[in-house]
Amino acid sequence: MQIVFIGPPGAGKGTQCQLLIDYIRAAHISTGQLLRDEITADTAEGQAAASYLKQGQLAPDDLVLGILRKRLERIEPEHGLLFDGFPRTVNQADGLDETLREYSRPLDVALELIVPDEEIIRRLAGRGRADDTQETIRTRLNVYWTQTAPVLDYYRQRRKLREIDGLGSTEEVFARIRACVDACQQKAG
Ligand code: AMP
Numbered sequence: 788m789q790i791v792f793i794g795p796p797g798a799g800k801g802t803q804c805q806l807l808i809d810y811i812r813a814a815h816i817s818t819g820q821l822l823r824d825e826i827t828a829d830t831a832e833g834q835a836a837a838s839y840l841k842q843g844q845l846a847p848d849d850l851v852l853g854i855l856r857k858r859l860e861r862i863e864p865e866h867g868l869l870f871d872g873f874p875r876t877v878n879q880a881d882g883l884d885e886t887l888r889e890y891s892r893p894l895d896v897a898l899e900l901i902v903p904d905e906e907i908i909r910r911l912a913g914r915g916r917a918d919d920t921q922e923t924i925r926t927r928l929n930v931y932w933t934q935t936a937p938v939l940d941y942y943r944q945r946r947k948l949r950e951i952d953g954l955g956s957t958e959e960v961f962a963r964i965r966a967c968v969d970a971c972q973q974k975a976g
Pocket of ligand 1: 843845874
């Protein structure tokens, strides 16, 4: 299966993705993690991306799509793909569509994890990652609602979007995700 997982920063995507990759046997593709890896390895891409991450702004689409394509070259054919925190812009969604076509791996579903902003701010305040300061949190939420929310419409129009209530325990949220993924798998055949 190919699944896109979308939600505001701090909605619990990382935790749920860990559970989901085991469940559907997929490779976890987090562009945030890929970018942090490039920064740690001090590559040209990492150097180009560092200031964007620090400020909570989106890294340029071309850079992200380049890193993504490099990652996809290393995927085992028997594994599905779980995209975490990608696509973040409509331009990236178009890029992903094109790339998946090249690999003959159509997207099954885009899951939107819904968590209210007040809850996000409460959760992120306790997480302690380098880009989790009050100011970047606000910027990243703002970026999410302005640049990433249109991606939800993109998938809604293509009848690929499923909304998941992200409030509750990890187990409760994952049960909702599993029910949704099971339904998609049944429909697919
Ligand atoms: P994340 O780990 O998904 O919360 O991403 C952390 C940061 O990496 C974001 O605030 C952005 O600066 C950058 N980033 C991650 N994924 C993308 C993407 N698909 N497009 C642009 N920037 C991204």
